[in-house]
Structure formats: C-alpha cells, structure tokens
Amino acid sequence: xxxxxQQMDELVRSEYKQGFITPxxxxxxxxxxxxxxxxxxxxxxxxxEWMLEKRxxxxxxxxxxxxxxxxxxxxPPIDFQSISYFSSPRPKDGPKNxxxxxxxxxxxxxxxxxxxxxxxxxxxxxxxxxxxxVSVATTFRKPLAEAGVLFCSMSEAIREYPDxxxxxxxxxxxxKDNYFAALNSAVFSDGTFVYxxxxxxxxxxxxTYFRINEAKTGxxxxxxxxxxxxxxxxxxxxxxxxxxxxxxxxxxxVELVALEDARIKYSTVQNWYxxxxxxxxxxxxxxTKRGDCRGDRSHISWTQVETGSAITWKYPSCILRGKDSVGxxxxxxxxKGRQQADTGTKMIHIGENTxxxxxxxxxxxxxxxxxxxxxxxxxxxxxxxxxxxxxxSLLIGDRCSAHTYPYIEVKNPTATVEHEATTSKVxxxxxxxxxxxxxxxxxxxxxxxxxxxxxxxxxxPMEFAVEAQKLLAVSLEGAVG
Amino acid sequence: MLRxxxxxxxxxxxxxxxxxxxxxxxxxxxxxxxxxxSGKSTLAHVLAGxxxxxxxxxxxxxxxxxxxxxEVEERAHKGLFLAMxxxxxxxxxxxxxxxxxxxxxxxxxxxxxxxxxxGFMKLVRRKADEVKLDHKLLKRSVNAGFSGGEKKRNxxxxxxxxEPRLAILDETDSGLDIDALRTVADxxxxxxxxxxxxxxxxxxxxxxxxxxxxxxxxxAGGRIVHSGGKELAFELEERGYGWLLEENAA
Numbered sequence: 001x002x003x004x005x006q007q008m009d010e011l012v013r014s015e016y017k018q019g020f021i022t023p024x025x026x027x028x029x030x031x032x033x034x035x036x037x038x039x040x041x042x043x044x045x046x047x048x049e050w051m052l053e054k055r056x057x058x059x060x061x062x063x064x065x066x067x068x069x070x071x072x073x074x075x076p077p078i079d080f081q082s083i084s085y086f087s088s089p090r091p092k093d094g095p096k097n098x099x100x101x102x103x104x105x106x107x108x109x110x111x112x113x114x115x116x117x118x119x120x121x122x123x124x125x126x127x128x129x130x131x132x133x134v135s136v137a138t139t140f141r142k143p144l145a146e147a148g149v150l151f152c153s154m155s156e157a158i159r160e161y162p163d164x165x166x167x168x169x170x171x172x173x174x175x176k177d178n179y180f181a182a183l184n185s186a187v188f189s190d191g192t193f194v195y196x197x198x199x200x201x202x203x204x205x206x207x208t209y210f211r212i213n214e215a216k217t218g219x220x221x222x223x224x225x226x227x228x229x230x231x232x233x234x235x236x237x238x239x240x241x242x243x244x245x246x247x248x249x250x251x252x253x254v255e256l257v258a259l260e261d262a263r264i265k266y267s268t269v270q271n272w273y274x275x276x277x278x279x280x281x282x283x284x285x286x287x288t289k290r291g292d293c294r295g296d297r298s299h300i301s302w303t304q305v306e307t308g309s310a311i312t313w314k315y316p317s318c319i320l321r322g323k324d325s326v327g328x329x330x331x332x333x334x335x336k337g338r339q340q341a342d343t344g345t346k347m348i349h350i351g352e353n354t355x356x357x358x359x360x361x362x363x364x365x366x367x368x369x370x371x372x373x374x375x376x377x378x379x380x381x382x383x384x385x386x387x388x389x390x391x392x393s394l395l396i397g398d399r400c401s402a403h404t405y406p407y408i409e410v411k412n413p414t415a416t417v418e419h420e421a422t423t424s425k426v427x428x429x430x431x432x433x434x435x436x437x438x439x440x441x442x443x444x445x446x447x448x449x450x451x452x453x454x455x456x457x458x459x460x461p462m463e464f465a466v467e468a469q470k471l472l473a474v475s476l477e478g479a480v481g
Numbered sequence: 482m483l484r485x486x487x488x489x490x491x492x493x494x495x496x497x498x499x500x501x502x503x504x505x506x507x508x509x510x511x512x513x514x515x516x517x518x519s520g521k522s523t524l525a526h527v528l529a530g531x532x533x534x535x536x537x538x539x540x541x542x543x544x545x546x547x548x549x550x551x552e553v554e555e556r557a558h559k560g561l562f563l564a565m566x567x568x569x570x571x572x573x574x575x576x577x578x579x580x581x582x583x584x585x586x587x588x589x590x591x592x593x594x595x596x597x598x599x600g601f602m603k604l605v606r607r608k609a610d611e612v613k614l615d616h617k618l619l620k621r622s623v624n625a626g627f628s629g630g631e632k633k634r635n636x637x638x639x640x641x642x643x644e645p646r647l648a649i650l651d652e653t654d655s656g657l658d659i660d661a662l663r664t665v666a667d668x669x670x671x672x673x674x675x676x677x678x679x680x681x682x683x684x685x686x687x688x689x690x691x692x693x694x695x696x697x698x699x700x701a702g703g704r705i706v707h708s709g710g711k712e713l714a715f716e717l718e719e720r721g722y723g724w725l726l727e728e729n730a731a
Contacts, residue, residue: 424572432531433569435553436562437583437639438590447582451573451622 029086035059038186041086045155045190048162058175058185065179071342072371072403073311075284083249085187085220147203149233150195154222157193164195168226172255172292172319180251180286180313184220188253191222196231196262205461207236221252227262229295234265236464250309251286260295260322265303267460269468272308274339282310282339289316290346293325293354301328302345303459305468310339315373317346320354320385327356330456334472335368335400344374344405349382349415358389361453364400365476371403378415385412391421394452396445396476424452446473482507482544482678483528483647489538490520490527497523499703500539505647508675512689512714513682515700516722521682522566524700525651529563530556544646558590560646564636564653571623576635579623580605584642608641612668630661637668648672649680654688666691689714699725 029040038059042052067078144151150161157165175185196202227233250272256264266289275282285308291300302316318327329345347356362370376387393402404421426448434444450457450469457465483505490498497520505511515521527534528541530553541548544559551559571579585595596604609616614634624632633653640648650669654662669692672679681692689697689711697714699707699722707713707725717725 427569428532429569430571432529432553433565433571434579434583436529436557436565437579437643438554438557438586439582440554440586443582443586447574447579448571451571451575454573 028084031084032081033083033085033187037085041187041189044086045158047155047158050162050166051158054170054175055186058182059187061175062179062182062186065182068179071313071373072369072405073313073340073342075311075340078249078284080183080249086189143203147200148197149200149202150193151206152193154188154191154193154224157224161193161195164226165193165224168255168257169222169224170255172257172290173253173288178288181253181288184222184251184253184288188220188222191224191252193223194225194233194235196225196227196233198228199230200228201231202233205234205236207238219248219250219252221250221254223252223254224257225255225264225266226257227259227264227298229260229262231259232263234267234461236267236269236461238269238271238464238467248283249286250283252288254287254289254316256289256291256300258291258293258295258298258300258322258325261297262295263299263301264291265301266291266316267464268302268304268306269460269464269471270304270306270308270312271471273310274308274337275310276337278338283308284311285309285313286311287314289314291316291318291327293318293320293322293327293351295325296322296351297324297326298322299326299328301326301330301459303328303330303456304332304343305453305456305460305471306331306333306341306343307471309341312339312341312343314341314343315345317348318356319348319350320356320382321350322354323351324353324355325351326354328459329356329358329360329374330459331359332361332363332453332456332468332472333370333372334363334365334476335370336365336396336476338367340369342371342373344372346375347377347387349376349378349385349387351381352383352385354382354385356385356387358387358391359455360389360391361456362391362393362402363396363449363452363472363476364393364402365396366400368400369403370401371405373405373407375407375409376417376419377408378410378412378417380411382412383414385415387415387417389417389419390455391419392452393421393423394449395423395425442473445476449473449476483548483680484542485539486541487539488524488527488541489536490523491535491537492523492533496537497534497703498527501700501703501705503698503705505678505680507646507678508673509696510673510679510681510692510694512692512694512697513680513700514684514686514697514714514717517684519700520703521684521700522651525563525649525680525682528556528649529553529561554586555590557643558587562640562643562645562648564633564640564648564650566652566655568624568627568632568636570625570627572625574623576621576623577605577619580619580639580642583639587643605638605642608638611671612637612641613664614638629656630658630664633657633661633665634668637665640672641668644677646676647678647680649682651682652684653681654683654685662688663691686714686718701725 029037038055042055170185173181175182194206225235258264272283293300300318306312316329320327327347333341333343335341345358358374360372362372364370372391378385391404395402402423406419408417410417430448431441431444435441449472457468460468485501485503488498488501513521536549581601588595609619612634618631624635653665694711697709697711698705
C-alpha cells in the first residue's frame with residue numbers, strides 16, 4: 001500500500017474543506033492503485049459497505065488476471081500505477097439545477113457544442129453530463145420522474161436505489177468477465193443509471209455527454225440500463241476530448257437488461273482525441289458493452305460511430321436469452337493516422353427463434369488499421385435462430401489496412417447464419433467523376449463515405465445522424481490525395 | 482470557345498498526343514473519330530483535367546481562359562462537361578442527391594443561387610422524361626447496378642441538368658443497342674444550341690447517323706490527320722481509316 005489508509009482519508013477530507021473555487025480545480029487522487037485507493041474512491045462517493053466490498057472483490061480478482069493479448073492492437077504496456085483513479089470537479093454537493101452549476105463548466109460545454117439549455121428542452125433531450133468522473137448536471141428529471149423513469153448518476157443510484165443497483169449491477173458483465181471489466185468494477189468513478197418501469201415508453205431520448213478533462217486521469221464509467229417488461233428507451237452517448245500529451249486509459253462498462261417485450265436502443269458517437277500524426281497522446285478505449293435480452297420478444301439495438309481514440313477495443317454484445325428476442329449491431333468505425341480499432345460484436349443465441357443483425361462498416365485512411373471481430377454463437381437450444389452479418393471495409397489510400405475476424409459457432413442444426421463481407425476502395429475514378437460534375441474533392445469524399453455508411457446512419461436518432469455525418473467529414477478531411 | 486494549339490500529352494512517359502490543333506466555336510458539333518489507341522479518350526480526359534496525363538507541350542484556351550491551369554472541378558464550373566465512356570458507380574450515393582449537389586456546386590461557383598428542393602424536383606423530373614430515364618433510377622445509387630444503356634442515359638441526364646457550355650461525349654455510343662443509341666442521340670441533339678458546343682468522340686460512324694456533326698476530325702497516332710465536313714463520315718464508312726493513314730504517312 002503506497003499511502004496508509006488513514007493518511008488518505010485525511011487527505012480526502014482536507015481537500016473537501018477548500019470548497020468552491022474558480023477556475024475549476026479538480027479533486028484528484030494521486031496516481032497509483034491499491035486497496036487504499038479503492039477505499040478512498042468509495043468513501044469520497046459516500047458509498048455503502050456492500051459497494052466497497054464489490055469493488056474490493058473485483059480488485060483482488062483483477063490482480064490475478066493477465067492483460068489480454070489476443071486483439072490485433074499494438075500499444076506500449078500500460079502502467080496502471082501511473083494513473084490517477086479519481087478526479088471530480090470541486091463543488092461538494094451536487095447542484096440541484098443549472099443555476100447551481102459552475103458557469104465555467106457550462107462555458108466549456110458551450111465550446112464543445114453541448115447544449116444543456118432550453119434548446120435541448122425543445123428538442124426533447126435530457127442530458128446527464130459527466131465532466132471527468134462525477135455527474136454535475138442533470139436536466140429533465142421532473143418529466144422523467146412523472147413517467148416513473150429513473151435517470152441519474154450511478155453514485156446517486158447507489159445511494160438512492162440500492163436495491164435496484166444490487167439486483168442488476170455486475171449481472172450482465174460480472175467482474176470476472178475480462179481484465180478491463182474487472183478494473184472498471186474495482187475503480188469505476190461514476191456513470192449513468194437508467195430504470196424504465198413496466199410498460200413505460202420513455203418520453204424523451206436520454207443523452208449523456210462524456211468528456212475527459214483532467215490530464216492523466218483514467219475514466220472508468222459504469223452504465224446500467226434496466227428496461228422492465230414492455231418498456232421502451234433510447235439512449236444516446238456522445239463524447240469529445242481536448243488535446244493531450246499522454247495516453248489516457250478509458251475502460252467503461254455498460255450493462256443493459258431488457259425484460260419481456262422491452263426495447264433498448266443504445267447509440268454512441270465516440271470522438272475522443274486520437275493522438276497526433278505520430279500516434280502520441282491518444283486515448284486508449286477499452287470498453288465492455290453487453291445487453292441481456294432476458295425476456296421473451298425483447299430487443300436490444302447497439303449503434304455506434306467510432307471516429308476517435310488512438311485505440312478502440314470494443315464489442316457491444318447481445319445475449320439473446322428470451323424466446324424471439326432480437327439483437328442488432330450497427331457500427332461505423334473510422335481509423336486514420338495511427339489509429340487502431342479492433343471492434344465488433346458478439347451475438348449469443350440461447351433462446352428459440354432469436355434473431356440478430358450485424359452491419360459493420362470499417363473505414364481506414366492513411367496508416368489506420370481497422371479490424372472487425374465478431375462472434376455469432378448458436379447454442380443447442382437456439383431452435384430456428386437466425387443471424388445475418390454484413391461486414392464492409394472501405395480503404396482510402398494504400399497504407400491503411402482492414403481485417404475481418406468472424407467467429408461462427410453453430411450447435412443447433414436448425415439455426416441459420418449468413419455472413420457477407422466486402423472490401424472496396426475510394427477510387428481515383430470515383431473522385432474524378434464527382435469532381436468533373438463540379439464537386440470539390442472533400443465534398444466528393446464525404447459523399448462517398450456517407451453513402452457507404454448509410455445503412456448505419458439511418459439507425460441513429462435524427463440529430464445524431466446529422467452530427468455523425470459532419471463528424472465523419474471532419475475526421476476524414478485531408479485523408480485523401 | 483475552345484482553341485487547342487499543338488497539344489502534346491504523355492502517359493507514364495509515353496507520348497500519346499503528338500500535337501493536336503483544334504478550334505471549336507459556340508453552336509458547333511465536332512466529331513472526333515479514329516482507330517483504337519489513336520488518343521481519342523486521352524484527348525477527352527486531358528481536357529477534363531484527369532490525373533495521370535502529363536501535358537508536355539501546347540496550350541488550351543477555353544472561353545478566353547487557360548484551361549490547363551484549372552482544377553477538374555473549376556473546369557466543370559466554367560461549363561465543361563465530360564460524358565464518360567464508363568460511368569463510375571457510387572454505391573450508397575443517391576442519384577438525386579448527387580445531381581442536386583452537383584448542380585448546386587456549379588451554381589454556387591457561378592455566383593448563382595442554389596436551387597430549392599421543389600424547383601429541383603420539377604426540373605429533374607422533366608429532364609428525366611426528356612432523356613427517357615426511368616424515374617425509379619433517380620432514387621437508386623448513382624449508376625450502381627444500372628445497365629449499360631441506363632448508365633449512358635444517366636450521363637445525358639446529368640448533362641441536361643448542368644447545361645454545360647462545352648460537352649465532350651467520350652464513346653457514349655459504345656455498348657449500346659440501336660434503341661438506346663437513338664435515345665442517347667436524341668438527348669444529345671436536344672442539347673444543341675447556338676451557345677453550346679459539343680465534341681462527340683466515337684469509334685464508329687453509326688452514331689453520326691443520328692448526331693450530325695458540323696466538322697469531323699480523324700485522329701490517328703496522336704495527330705489529327707484529316708478534317709472535313711459530315712460527308713467525311715460516309716467516306717470513312719466506305720473506305721475505312723486505312724487510306725487516311727497511308728495518305729498521312731506518305
């Protein structure tokens with residue numbers, strides 16, 4: 001243990017005494033990881049004993065695990081002791097409304113184009129903004145509360161709704177699942193909790209913006225969405241991050257539970273700092289996302305547009321347990337410069353007549369490397385289960401690469417699995433054709449790319465789709481020619 | 482409108498055009514014919530500004546400007562249109578979107594207002610009828626899965642929408658059956674106007690039965706070896722290219 005427990009506790013308390021200060025200073029733990037750090041995180045968040053226990057169990061298990069080596073990603077070893085595991089903006093008590101939110105914080109969001117304001121109200125989107133590790137602003141709680149929807153930070157949920165959290169947290173992604181999930185289970189700082197009661201259609205799109213702000217601070221978000229029988233919810237997650245010199249580790253865990261006839265749509269636009277031209281300073285993004293289609297006829301749909309991060313390691317998955325349940329995965333992953341992505345999905349068919357659809361679009365430019373890795377498993381009970389996978393790669397230039405690793409396991413003879421894959425190049429002839437018709441090279445590229453991604457973009461909620469198209473155009477600017 | 486003087490062009494170090502001279506005035510239709518490998522397509526692509534062609538000598542003036550100085554899209558904005566021999570497929574790019582973006586890019590460059598959605602739809606439906614293009618094709622991806630004839634008609638539709646000052650048709654007749662050929666020729670004839678010039682590049686004279694040129698040039702070995710009026714087409718049909726090549730060599 002690097003810092004004696006008692007000393008750490010004192011440190012924590014003395015920090016808090018300083019109260020509210022602008023410009024925003026962060027309440028950050030010194031770098032390093034041991035049980036003392038985990039106790040400090042739990043204490044800072046005022047967690048009950050059972051939560052601390054869960055964290056410690058996960059931490060002890062993590063210590064026994066080797067870092068996974070099976071992906072096609074290359075990066076220098078991560079020094080887990082050089083990372084600080086907690087950072088939060090100062091105000092001691094969470095603000096009750098926007099007036100109580102630090103104006104400088106709001107200004108930062110403005111710059112990022114994150115509108116926590118009346119416009120958003122008109123657009124009908126509720127935002128639970130996560131600045132570094134602690135939720136600082138939550139809007140639209142009232143109309144949601146009237147519908148019986150719980151939408152709050154994970155810390156708050158642990159305090160306010162401990163029974164629900166205990167019932168579901170770690171049940172879809174247990175701490176033993178994988179190395180980064182174990183780490184997250186031990187040190188997660190905050191995240192989002194959503195609970196949709198039986199038969200309720202969530203009255204608005206729920207949206208969370210993440211942003212990593214404090215240097216050298218790992219982000220360990222924890223998200224849990226529970227949709228009771230017959231309920232519907234659509235959740236949006238979007239991210240940006242400022243320029244940075246050092247690699248930052250991000251290891252989030254997202255768990256979804258859909259009961260009978262429930263429907264969860266989870267959309268992500270991820271645009272974290274990818275590093276400079278040499279690949280320095282980008283974010284390492286190791287994410288575990290999994291949905292449990294527990295009830296019959298339940299439906300979970302993942303849509304992701306991944307343009308950022310130096311490294312993306314991410315496989316949003318569905319466990320199709322309920323009869324006639326449906327899992328979907330729609331993905332656009334862009335890698336350029338020195339970016340690497342190893343992403344895909346797992347569809348585990350357990351129940352009868354379960355169906356899954358996978359549409360993956362990988363775009364590689366410059367020296368980017370893009371891998372699709374997907375598992376479709378038809379277990380013995382998956383009578384008449386069906387999967388269709390469409391996996392397309394688009395190459396821009398001749399120094400990039402695209403790889404496809406489909407894993408297919410079929411243990412039921414009535415199951416059907418289809419896999420289609422294509423690789424194409426943005427051709428000089430296509431660009432010449434567009435330019436001859438008067439389009440600039442950039443508009444031409446953007447048009448071709450958006451055409452390639454159309455099947456995925458149409459799955460995104462409207463405003464996100466527009467944002468995603470712009471993002472793609474911006475991120476591939478100058479990638480051609 | 483277009484004045485080409487001693488244009489020389491190489492591809493990968495090999496000289497393809499060995500000094501082309503050609504003058505095209507507004508309102509005229511010129512046909513450029515010649516055997517395979519004579520440099521017809523090279524001429525069309527050099528004028529449009531495609532990469533991979535090195536101009537090693539000569540100059541080209543288009544509407545009083547040095548054409549070779551302009552980027553591909555700038556030439557398009559100035560009113561140069563190339564109907565391609567092999568129209569490119571753009572999977573996922575909606576044909577209507579493509580037409581509208583093109584039209585508005587050209588209009589913006591000319592300092593005109595962009596066309597609104599309603600006006601655009603009216604125009605595109607009318608033009609599609611004129612070139613006998615099935616409206617269903619407007620909703621599909623650009624040229625993706627189109628038949629040869631459909632692709633060529635789509636080229637003519639683009640030309641009709643963009644209303645260029647100079648249109649170059651590169652072997653637009655290749656691979657077409659007689660009905661498609663007639664439709665394409667009708668589309669081209671519709672484009673004839675005192676303000677507009679057309680250069681029809683073709684291997685076969687059969688297209689010239691439908692599109693009557695004012696001038697006909699025979700390109701061979703990178704040079705224009707013979708120029709004449711439309712009657713030359715019939716002579717070529719009867720006697721082939723051989724006599725011209727011999728005459729030139731002599």
